[in-house]
Amino acid sequence: MGCGSSVATETQVRRPETMKAAVLIQRWYRRYMARLEMRRRYTWNIFQSIEYAGEQEQLQLSTFFTYMLDNFTQLNGNGPLISQLLDPVVDPWLDRETCFNLISVPESYSGPRISFPLSVSDTNALLSAFKEHQTLHARYVLQLLYETKKLLKQMPNIVHLSTSYTKDITIDLHGRLDDLLLIFYKNGLPSAETPYVFNGDFVDRGKKSVEVVVLLFAYVLLYPDYMHLNRGNHEDHIMNLYGFTKEVMQKYRTHGREILQLFQEVFSLLPIATVIDGKVLIVHGGISDQTDLEFLSSIERNKIVDILWSDPKTQEGCSPNTFRGGGCYFGPDVTRRLLLQHGLQLLIRSHECKQEGYELCHDGRVITIFSASNYYEDGSNRGAYIKLGRELVPRFYQYQVSRTTRRLTLTQVRAAEGSALRALKEKLFAHRSELIAGFQQNEQNNTSVSVSEWAQVLESVLRLDLPWRTLRPHLARLAADGSVEYLSCFEDMGPGLPLPQVTPNLAKTLFRYRTNIEIIFNIIDKDHSLISIEEFRHTWRLFSAHLGADIDDGAIDDLARSIDFNKDGSIDFTEFLEAFRVVHKLDVKE
Structure with a gap:
């Protein structure tokens, strides 16, 4: 009897301790899953916002195409060069x-x-x-x-x-x-x-x-x-x-x-x-x-x-x-x-x-x-x-087409989060000039602004509707007084290997509008072979004028000369894209 009572008492002592440990583990797990879900959601928001911004830019191309049709004529005066640009009529x-x-x-x-x-x-x-x-x-x-x-x-x-x-x-x-x-x-x-x-x-x-x-x-x-x-x-x-x-x-x-x-x-x-x-x-x-x-x-x-x-x-x-x-x-x-x-x-x-x-x-x-x-x-x-x-x-x-289970692991969330943040940092880098100008209007101590002002500038320039305060630790560093050192947004980013003939202003435009530029030249070079130097120059002048970009004719001519791979007055489309990708490549340090 005595031994039985002793065992029962010892079990009763262990049970509350076991229950307490189970509750602590449960609480930790719930907090862990809540943080994981929060990261998953803002990762999702980044991807979706950037996707929709890309769609909007492509829709806006139609405005440029209309402008182009009104202004782009063959140099010999024989009429519109791409008069059926917006109407994909079958040959x-x-x-x-x-x-x-x-x-x-x-x-x-x-x-x-x-x-x-x-x-x-x-x-x-x-x-x-x-x-x-x-x-x-x-x-x-x-x-x-x-x-x-x-x-x-x-x-x-x-x-x-x-x-x-x-x-x-x-x-x-x-x-x-x-x-x-x-x-x-x-x-x-x-x-x-x-x-x-x-x-x-x-x-x-x-x-x-x-x-x-x-x-x-x-x-x-x-x-x-x-x-x-x-x-x-x-x-x-x-x-x-x-x-x-x-x-x-x-x-x-x-x-x-x-x-x-x-x-x-x-x-x-x-x-x-x-x-x-x-x-x-x-x-x-x-x-x-x-x-x-x-x-x-x-x-x-x-x-x-x-x-x-x-x-x-x-x-x-x-x-x-x-x-x-x-x-x-x-x-x-x-x-x-x-x-x-x-x-x-x-x-x-x-x-x-x-x-x-x-x-x-x-x-x-x-x-x-x-x-x-x-x-x-x-x-x-x-x-x-x-x-x-x-x-x-x-x-x-x-x-789900996947070898993994439905519930995401921390490794999967980290991988998706890293990809989303890289895409977002590219977006910041593409709009670096506008962002810095906005920050400077609100700066407190040379290169810092309040967290609220930092978030407002990002949203007003990028219009991505993202939780910027939540994302701030991944994008910018805080100063000792709690303000945001806004230049730190761009510390781990840098352009690729620019061509010597490309001016900084032109390189910025190349990077920011890289997808649209590739689309435009896809249209002009319908055979994906050669485009003339004059077509290249004229298209670039129209595009920069339409954007209101401050790019002079000399910079455009230098770029055209730098990629004249055939030396016969024409540009190989494939080679142009390769050179173009070198110009707009972005290095993001992990």
Whole structure:
């Protein structure tokens, strides 16, 4: 008895100590996870803000192109040099029905060989080939695009579907090839039993955009009644000039121009909305207070409209989407009014990356679906798709193309955070002059400002809507009095190896507008071969004038001479880009 009592007493003593240790561990773990989540969220915000700022800059390029069209003429006075700059009209060569038959497929070609009309064996061959990283021959790409163009010309702006003849309709915005293959694996390949609606942005989501759209178009040709594609804002000539254009030209150097032009023509013919059972509206971006389905049914669908760009907001009303630079923000009242006007009950849209792959807002009347997992970095977000049956109750399916588990580790968060901070520091460096000017207006002790003033200057110049106070320890150092030493924002950054002929002011402009400059020269040099020195000089003068940049003609001439690799009055486009990347390279010390 005595021994038993002693053991019981000892256990009772241990139990409170064990419980206390468990509570301490639990508290530590919760704090650890809270800090991890905070870092994950501001990392997410950085990535998204920089992405939207890039989209806004690309949209603003259209203003420059209009200015360029008004001012850019051939030096011999024969008229506009790039009069069709904004209108990606297909070359007459592409309108010939037998154009693709003029291209031979050599015996040495080891990729998939397909025939038209397409069969299930053809789409299976494409799936297998793309899994093995094979590239489809240019002849087949052109023929597939030509057949898709013929089909899309017959389709309405708004496609109406019914669940009466199928169990479920699967809806998603598509991202990368890995995501598409995983969706097909989990949900089934497109067929009469498994119809799909893909909600735009098929390109600019990775290095396999060509493979993604080829697969989607192939299934549209195979099952035109069960495979449906809505147009996204990246299925637009201006928006995909950088990423998708570069990918096509790298994969198809011989016939890249023809393929790219035909892609743009097909993109412009994609339907802009889908309605299921007269109750569910599916569009890529969103709506505005001016959206009317009858009007959308009758407009030329090759014109960009609000529904490709708009985003929902929690506040009532409709206002310009200044964050993206296109479309609008629409509130719950705008959603209610449109749904009531057309007898709808739900709006499904995409356009925004969500950490869980989907999000509900406006009292559940608006659903955002985003299918590109790991969009910003590995582990940054899950992907998701929706299934709708006859009851029209959405069922969500989440996934992630990753070897890791759903819960992010500290290592993953650190990697994503480091990448995001490097991108943000590049943004600071690109706007160094404006930031320093803003800081100097508020400086207290030579090179320091208050934390509040530091955050205000960053937001007023960069307009990224970020938690600058939270990010301050990663971006700038505090002085002994608690003020921010603002020059420390740029201490761990420096330009790459500038060309001797490039003046500091020109180098700054090159770096800040590097993506836009590459896009502009992509357009001028349509064959990706040579551009004349005079074209280069004239374009640069127009661009600097349009920006209001203080760059004199002498600096531009020096730059042109420094990259005249051919010595015959022309510039090799590839060599120019290599030299250009050296100029705008940024070194960020870890």
